[in-house]
Amino acid sequence: MIKLNANHILYLLQAAEWTVLLSLIAFAGGSVVGLMLALLRVSKVGFMRALASGYIQIVQGTPLLIVLFLSYFGLGILGYKLDPLVAAGLSFTIYAGAFLGEIWRGCIEAVPRTQWEASDCLGLNRFQQYVYVILPQAVRLAIPPMVGFMVQIVKNTSLASVIGFVELARTGQIVNNSTTFEPFAIFAVVAAIYFALCYPLSVAARALERKAHAGR
Amino acid sequence: MSYQLDFSFLAERWPDFVAGAWLTIQLTVVSIALGLAVGTVCALTRVYGGALLKRVVGVYVELIRNTPLLIQIFIVYFGLSSLGLKLSAEVSAVIALVVNMGAYTTEIMRAGIQSIQRTQLEAADCLGLTRLQTILHIVLLPAMExxxxxxxxxxxxxxxxxSITSTISTEELTATANLVQSDTYRSFEVYIVVALVYLGLSALYRCAFWLIGLVLFSRKRKLGTAL
Structure with missing residues (x-):
């Protein structure tokens, strides 16, 4: 039996790169979907608002694990090759979009009413209002909760291991099953790597939050 | 693209889904109750406890909140059993969920407890309430509200x-889905059904918590009326 050694740790650290990559994909994809949802949620058209809130209700009421299975097998029956990276990327985009959409909606709504009125008075159209007046202010409000949500994304990428995406958690299982049998030590190392990824983000989120509230 | 959705497996397998959902409910109700207890005690410690205890709780909360639940479940199930402590999948699942839930509840309850004004505590002191009475009647319930x-x-x-506990073969709803799909090869349909069941459970839980809130936080005395 091979004992847990430095090579295993290096192997786990390499796998962590995939965790980071998947987190970035989730964040980028989720941002695009989330921005669209947030804008739909504050739309003047009732149907658009209902559509976006329906999407958010469904995604937030379903476990991420089931979303992963649905996209993995769903892509399969649509005739695409079952690539775990694609299925995982798609699921995390769907998932992160719903949560980021809610965060941004809150931030857009938190921009004072008078800003809308002032930009109306200046004769800006709706698009200009968003781009030049509302969104720049909303983004500043949104940064602390977004960084906080990044922690959730990084942690949740561990679920992609279930559909066979080889990232940190899956690699931990592989190391545990094939080479050694010291699950306590291996998963403690895996947990430590996740902690090293997440803790700085948590600290940053808290610091940004304090900074955002300092002026008030 | 000529895929036909086929839900005929439901006719035969629906009792499995019901059993899975029931175990999910049991697991989560137990975990919520115990997690709330752990979280409340930790939150009280974090606000009123000594410096060392505050630190210990702080480390617990940060460790749990910055690592994935999946890994926590693995550590409890595989890790503890390799150290000689053999636990069933269900028990491991509950332990992991309680530990996880406790950390999040600590942070939430701490915010609530800190929002109780000093004057309330001073008033309770003046009325001669003991420390325990103060915490129970003056701090905890309003904080929770x-x-x-x-x-x-x-x-x-x-x-x-x-649902993540399905990875250690706890036979709850998601594990049931995995089992049924491997028997019927109707994976997409099975997960659609389970997604709907989870949506229903979410709605049920929200409704139940709303009702519990109504009972728990019903005001004995209407605000503004004479004592």
Whole structure:
């Protein structure tokens, strides 16, 4: 039996790169979907608002694990090759979009009413209002909760291991099953790597939050 | 693209789904109750405890909140059993969920407890309430009332997160889905059904927490009426 050694740790650290990559994909994809949802949620058209809130209700009421299975097998029956990276990327985009959409909606709504009125008075159209007046202010409000949500994304990428995406958690299982049998030590190392990824983000989120509230 | 959705497996297998959902409910109700207890004690420690205890709770909360639940479940199930402590999948699942839930509840309850004004505590002192009475009647219930929306959405999130315990073969709803899809090869349909069941459970939980809130935080005396 091979004992847990430095090579295993290096192997786990390499796998962590995939965790980071998947987190970035989730964040980028989720941002695009989330921005669209947030804008739909504050739309003047009732149907658009209902559509976006329906999407958010469904995604937030379903476990991420089931979303992963649905996209993995769903892509399969649509005739695409079952690539775990694609299925995982798609699921995390769907998932992160719903949560980021809610965060941004809150931030857009938190921009004072008078800003809308002032930009109306200046004769800006709706698009200009968003781009030049509302969104720049909303983004500043949104940064602390977004960084906080990044922690959730990084942690949740561990679920992609279930559909066979080889990232940190899956690699931990592989190391545990094939080479050694010291699950306590291996998963403690895996947990430590996740902690090293997440803790700085948590600290940053808290610091940004304090900074955002300092002026008030 | 000529795929036909086929839900005929439901006719035969629906009792499995019911059994799975029932275990999910049992697991989560136990985890929520114990997690709330752990979280409340930790939150009280974090606000009123000594410096060392405060630190210990702080480390616990940060460790749990910055690592994935999946890994926590693995550590409890595989890790503890390799150290000689053999636990069944269900028991491991509950332990992991309680530890996880406790950390999140600590943070939520702490916010609630800190929102109770000093003057309330001083008033309780003046009335001659003991420390325990003060905590129970003056601090905890109003604190919980203030953070109840955050608490109940955390409870719903826990219910959804309990799906992760399927990875250690706890026979709850998601594990049932995995089993049925491997028997019937109707994976997409099976997961659609289970997604709907989870949506229903989320709605049920939200409704139940709303009702519990009504009972728990009913005002004995209407505000503004004479004592």
């Amino acid at each position: 203030r953070v109840y929306p955050a608490l109940s959405s955390q409870f719903v999130l826990l219910m959804l997160a309990s």
